[in-house]
Amino acid sequence: MALARRVKRRPRADGTAPSASREERPRATAKLTTWSALFLVAMALLCSASLSLWLWQQQGVVGASWRERAGTPIPAWVESEEPIVSVGLIADLQYADRPDGYRVGSRRHYRNSLRVLRSARESWLRSNVSHVVVLGDNVDRSCREAHFGGDPSRALSEVLLGFEGLRPHFVLGNHDVESFIGPSRPHLLRALGLESPHYAFRPAPGLKLIVLDTYEVSTYSAGARGEEAMAVLGRKRETSGTAALKGPGNLRGLDRRFNALGGALGGNQTDWLRRELQESDRLGERVVVFSHVPVSPRAVSLRCGTLCLSWDHDEVLGLLREHGCVKAFFAGHDHAGGYHAEDLWGPRLRTGATVAGERRILHHVTVEGVIETGSGVGAYATLDFYGSGVAIRGEGRVPSRFLAF
Template sequence: MGYSNGIVSAQGKQPLVSFGVISDVQYADIPDGRSFLGVPRYYRHSLLVLQRAVQSWNEQKLKFVINFGDIVDGLCPKAQSLTAIKKIVNEFSIFDGPVYHMIGNHCLYNLPRAELLPLLNIPSHDGHAYYDFSPIPEFRFVVLDGYDISAIGWPKDHPNTIKALKFLEEKNPNSNKNSPNGLVGLERRFLKFNGAVGKEQMGWLDCVLHDATTLNQTVVICCHLPLDPCASSSESLLWNYDEVMDLIHRYNCVKVCLAGHAHKGGYAVDSYGVHHRVFEAALECPPGTNAFGHIDIFHDSLLLSGTDRMESQEMVLNC
């Protein structure tokens, strides 16, 4: 098992709560391959990364786990999609505590929302996949549905699909809407494998943040898609990350935004002091290496202890 990329800090204080993190397992029972950019991908080995992660989390007696999406790869043969997803969900279920999932684009390539959300035990209303939870009174976690407005996952005639396709037609002139050719700078996020937070979800988020402020809670935002261009490539950003962050910045309760999707990882602190951490992908771990970790929460900081390819990170909160 890989060793922790330790930042030993917090002066030996006892954390309020500790939880596990992993992103982009993207398992498939197929030979190793490469991404569009030529980055090696280890489809079968990612299952072993997850198994080692669950073993580690259980040994550390963590309170809960957050999976940041994309548990099965889009190249998984469609006849095997359901079996593959159930296999990975079963591996997560070995963890001795609650596991909070979110949906990613690769999940939606394999199964429609109606089938996927029950398998992931995601609280859903009308097919949406956003929710919040408070593991301790002082903190609230908000899980966003980054594919609320999306060209994948919804039925073809669903209003959210139609809205997403119309949006892509306006923003991306390429016939292949997953191609950023000709798009410049932050416009390169307008790709079919990304998505947006819709109006109804924005209203819900506003209410949740208002409530958290009233309860004097610190909020951690979780989304498969990154919300800050300094922590991620432009091609991986939520379509309306700027709109979402404008809302978040109206509240002082949000201190940290966590995400996956971009695979290589990233970190930035924005102009409002909000920490943005994008996690490294389990999929891209060569055999014998790992990319998972756990986060210790303290009153004034979050400490990510990563293994191997997942970089450790201390996030001091601006309280």
């Protein structure tokens, strides 16, 4: 093979350096283009990483790995066993008779919520599911507005028809209590068939399901509870007025939770919860707790972050961790969903001893909201309870996973 000769260019008569040949010019341009592209890619990655880190710091989210958020797949042996009981689960319908719209960067499908609910009802009835836990926000606050119906009672009645033939157990959400604010709140409870917004029931022997009201103390509460809520927010924020209080304002980290979209259990409800857990510990029951607002900073999405936490999340977490009967905590509110398996260790294991039975896992599940579910897609689940755990059989946007007890 012949080798091309390298031609040595001589200096010009005026002493200047000779220009590159026609063959060398494209080669130099190609090298410059490659290095420029690599530099731009590196800068884009650096900016993306910096922005993500800044967002996590602003929202105070500890975060979880993708594997942790995915959870444990449902094991094969589960398919050969009959569950002790099955319970339906759905979150954040936020129905309103209005066109789709965008809020906080996400598309909301207000009318489609009823179609998703009908699909869920048909699925549950086929599976002989009777009990259903509804994680709050049955209607959207906009149903109070004249151009979107102006009657939250009518919107709520449309939702309640979707549970015909089932036994729904309702959790109060911020859109519910805002739609039926003040004197209308007792009407909301009557419509939902609730004597109290926080309660417990046993769908099967040895299993207790507890429903919390995270808006007992909130800006939507009447009387002393509402005044207490405004005092709490007043100590944390500089802004005033309910509309301004719905955002994080200048708050950072875990303090972002102090906004009008959240609330707290209050002292009386916290005492009630403690007594319920003490009773279940004594009886050897398994307990699963349901709330509209999450309490774990690691079970919220990056988009919502600590803005979606309960005001008294640390106190509630302390109670859940203290009582071994509690196996899982389900919430809504954060439409993107989330999951975190909290590894808890008994006092003897923390000192280094290896004592069987001292370790347990507390599961935190934030269920994806129906309101952000498009046409032809589902967003609900069936909880199949077994002696050793609960299988979440999700539909559409709600992933399936196994929560080991």
